Amino acid sequence: xxxxxxxxxxxxxxxxxxxVTHAALxxxxxxxxxxxxxxxxxxxxxxxxxxxxxxxxxxxxxxxxFQDMITSPELTAEVTxxxxxxxxxxxxxxxxxxxxxxxxxxxxxxxxxxxxxxxAQPFRTAADVDRLRPLDAEHDIPYVIDAVxxxxxxxxxxxxxxxGFAGAPFTLATYLVEGGKSKEFIHTKTMxxxxxxxxxxxxxxxADIAIATLRAQINAGASAVQLFDSWAGILxxxxxxxxxxxxxxxxxxxxxxxGVPMVHFGVGTGELLGxxxxxxxDVMGVDWRVSLSAARQRVPAGIGLQGNLDPVIALxxxxxxxxxxxxxxxxxxxxxxxxxFNLGHGVLPETDPTVLTRIVELVHAAxxx
Amino acid sequence: xxxxxxxxxxxxxxxxxxxVTHAALxxxxxxxxxxxxxxxxxxxxxxxxxxxxxxxxxxxxxxxxFQDMITSPELTAEVTxxxxxxxxxxxxxxxxxxxxxxxxxxxxxxxxxxxxxxxAQPFRTAADVDRLRPLDAEHDIPYVIDAVxxxxxxxxxxxxxxxGFAGAPFTLATYLVEGGKSKEFIHTKTMxxxxxxxxxxxxxxxADIAIATLRAQINAGASAVQLFDSWAGILxxxxxxxxxxxxxxxxxxxxxxxGVPMVHFGVGTGELLGxxxxxxxDVMGVDWRVSLSAARQRVPAGIGLQGNLDPVIALxxxxxxxxxxxxxxxxxxxxxxxxxFNLGHGVLPETDPTVLTRIVELVHAAxxx
Numbered sequence: 001x002x003x004x005x006x007x008x009x010x011x012x013x014x015x016x017x018x019x020v021t022h023a024a025l026x027x028x029x030x031x032x033x034x035x036x037x038x039x040x041x042x043x044x045x046x047x048x049x050x051x052x053x054x055x056x057x058x059x060x061x062x063x064x065x066f067q068d069m070i071t072s073p074e075l076t077a078e079v080t081x082x083x084x085x086x087x088x089x090x091x092x093x094x095x096x097x098x099x100x101x102x103x104x105x106x107x108x109x110x111x112x113x114x115x116x117x118x119x120a121q122p123f124r125t126a127a128d129v130d131r132l133r134p135l136d137a138e139h140d141i142p143y144v145i146d147a148v149x150x151x152x153x154x155x156x157x158x159x160x161x162x163x164g165f166a167g168a169p170f171t172l173a174t175y176l177v178e179g180g181k182s183k184e185f186i187h188t189k190t191m192x193x194x195x196x197x198x199x200x201x202x203x204x205x206x207a208d209i210a211i212a213t214l215r216a217q218i219n220a221g222a223s224a225v226q227l228f229d230s231w232a233g234i235l236x237x238x239x240x241x242x243x244x245x246x247x248x249x250x251x252x253x254x255x256x257x258x259g260v261p262m263v264h265f266g267v268g269t270g271e272l273l274g275x276x277x278x279x280x281x282d283v284m285g286v287d288w289r290v291s292l293s294a295a296r297q298r299v300p301a302g303i304g305l306q307g308n309l310d311p312v313i314a315l316x317x318x319x320x321x322x323x324x325x326x327x328x329x330x331x332x333x334x335x336x337x338x339x340x341f342n343l344g345h346g347v348l349p350e351t352d353p354t355v356l357t358r359i360v361e362l363v364h365a366a367x368x369x
Numbered sequence: 370x371x372x373x374x375x376x377x378x379x380x381x382x383x384x385x386x387x388x389v390t391h392a393a394l395x396x397x398x399x400x401x402x403x404x405x406x407x408x409x410x411x412x413x414x415x416x417x418x419x420x421x422x423x424x425x426x427x428x429x430x431x432x433x434x435f436q437d438m439i440t441s442p443e444l445t446a447e448v449t450x451x452x453x454x455x456x457x458x459x460x461x462x463x464x465x466x467x468x469x470x471x472x473x474x475x476x477x478x479x480x481x482x483x484x485x486x487x488x489a490q491p492f493r494t495a496a497d498v499d500r501l502r503p504l505d506a507e508h509d510i511p512y513v514i515d516a517v518x519x520x521x522x523x524x525x526x527x528x529x530x531x532x533g534f535a536g537a538p539f540t541l542a543t544y545l546v547e548g549g550k551s552k553e554f555i556h557t558k559t560m561x562x563x564x565x566x567x568x569x570x571x572x573x574x575x576a577d578i579a580i581a582t583l584r585a586q587i588n589a590g591a592s593a594v595q596l597f598d599s600w601a602g603i604l605x606x607x608x609x610x611x612x613x614x615x616x617x618x619x620x621x622x623x624x625x626x627x628g629v630p631m632v633h634f635g636v637g638t639g640e641l642l643g644x645x646x647x648x649x650x651d652v653m654g655v656d657w658r659v660s661l662s663a664a665r666q667r668v669p670a671g672i673g674l675q676g677n678l679d680p681v682i683a684l685x686x687x688x689x690x691x692x693x694x695x696x697x698x699x700x701x702x703x704x705x706x707x708x709x710f711n712l713g714h715g716v717l718p719e720t721d722p723t724v725l726t727r728i729v730e731l732v733h734a735a736x737x738x
Binding site: 186189193194233234237268270271288289294310311313315316320348350 | 553554555558559562563602603604605606607608637639640657659660663679680681682685686689717719
């Protein structure tokens with residue numbers, strides 16, 4: 001196992017890396033699971049738990065544009081904290097957009113409702129790579145640092161860790177190269193195949209950006225981070241290892257010294273679990289398509305697993321949800337002490353939030369035996 | 370291995386099941402591979418080889434609506450044969466749409482450019498299932514039978530088999546229940562979880578429709594069939610086995626007596642390869658995300674493999690295409706004699722057809738040693 005993370009107390013200013021562990025956070029079941037330690041009950045949180053499934057989120061969103069939600073620390077902190085208050089989850093995940101750090105340093109990047117990130121001038125050549133200057137977090141995304149501090153000021157005394165959030169280089173590259181969301185990822189793969197030099201230069205810069213934003217979130221108080229390589233699953237393992245793994249590995253290597261647990265996740269990555277685990281996370285997130293027992297065989301011992309209830313199951317009648325939750329929980333526990341209950345992808349907007357609360361209660365009530 | 374298929378000669382009328390094997394077809398490397406027999410060179414064809422990548426297709430399409438292409442036997446046969454003439458592939462695949470048989474018996478079903486199948490009144494309840502009456506192929510889709518006969522009249526003397534085409538019950542159900550293409554398949558899974566009785570009734574009727582259309586294509590001269598369960602990969606293996614496998618299994622069981630090789634395929638089905646192989650095909654198609662060696666471990670011995678070059682690689686510079694083709698070919702051959710070279714999904718419209726021809730030449734030139 002990697003060295004035990006040291007957890008920092010939040011404060012109104014960035015906290016030095018030698019800050020003391022907050023007493024309540026020391027008892028976090030989520031952080032303990034990430035360290036591979038057995039705990040009294042299985043921790044549970046949900047990817048995209050903050051956001052459109054919650055009426056209290058929609059009430060705020062009705063008054064503010066999406067960009068305001070991202071760049072107003074007060075709003076960001078509020079919607080990050082909403083699911084913790086409502087569901088009693090064991091971790092908060094920082095509310096942000098995967099493109100936020102890039103948007104701060106590249107002109108013509110927006111997030112459009114129903115479309116996601118849109119890049120006015122797609123990145124296709126080596127010359128385009130130079131449009132990505134290094135991220136200076138305090139200057140470029142001060143609202144992220146501020147919002148993390150606000151979150152932690154409320155979360156730390158509760159012993160609830162904040163999970164920092166960033167997009168992995170490959171997934172960020174798909175948005176930049178395609179100009180937005182994609183189905184076949186033709187431009188991305190074409191650049192990867194036809195101009196590997198420019199491709200690797202692009203991923204290197206995106207790795208630097210991910211490092212800078214996650215470092216800033218950790219220094220501001222995040223007790224863990226999750227690196228989302230959402231679309232990595234479109235690649236074969238050979239392609240991933242050759243064209244993506246080096247950049248992702250550098251992120252985990254450089255952040256390792258900060259001492260917080262690191263989770264890695266992408267959808268449809270069943271064939272990549274072993275390769276993504278080689279990048280260096282403490283915990284691998286597992287998509288719902290892969291059984292947790294199969295994931296255990298593909299991910300080396302010592303690396304925990306997180307997942308993997310199908311988000312659509314949360315829309316089913318409660319007996320179906322209950323049976324599937326208990327089956328997932330049993331399968332997860334069988335993989336070892338470093339198991340975190342979660343969905344196999346993000347919460348769907350159509351989800352009834354009371355069902356998520358019942359899932360949390362069910363996981364907690366089930367204990368560890 | 371299953372019993373050796375008996376291949377029928379095409380004629381101007383449906384051919385009785387005791388028709389003699391056409392001499393040229395008896396030497397088909399594709400059919401031999403499907404039977405698990407070693408052959409002089411690895412057979413190769415491409416899913417979606419007929420269609421938008423070919424200028425000769427687009428020239429016809431410019432003069433006719435898509436529905437005309439599907440329901441005019443002369444046009445259907447022409448575009449089915451185009452890639453055989455151009456590329457020298459070892460099999461033709463019947464040009465049709467996955468929704469064609471359903472469209473013939475349900476009102477308000479259309480295929481819209483860029484959107485695919487659109488169902489005006491989606492199927493959501495048990496009562497909706499009754500809108501699916503049995504398919505009477507000779508009455509409902511005579512143009513399919515006619516087109517298959519026209520194709521085989523040209524293909525049989527060349528020794529090129531025609532692969533018949535149908536959508537599997539699950540994938541057809543996703544279109545009917547969602548009303549068209551989907552991303553999250555919420556309505557489909559909700560019906561599956563919340564009303565399993567209606568769900569299984571729906572899949573049973575869709576299995577009957579697949580059986581009827583494939584039986585008609587085989588009787589009209591198709592020497593093999595491929596059952597496309599394009600979207601099955603959104604399900605976990607448990608869900609697939611419980612809610613999909615029984616209906617798909619019945620198709621292979623009922624067609625087995627007709628004695629032609631049967632291929633089964635879906636994208637993103639790495640975790641399902643073993644379960645889909647249990648449905649009873651002779652050959653499993655493999656998506657590009659899964660290594661052929663991993664597929665070999667998941668699919669029982671005696672069932673051949675087909676695939677799995679990433680279609681986007683065909684858009685890369687030739688040295689990349691060449692290296693990837695040879696690597697795929699080597700990996701495929703290592704899986705055993707029942708290997709068929711193909712892409713891991715359909716040909717992309719953006720593909721330069723001369724590259725596909727070069728891939729065929731490369732596969733053929735490589736021989737078997």
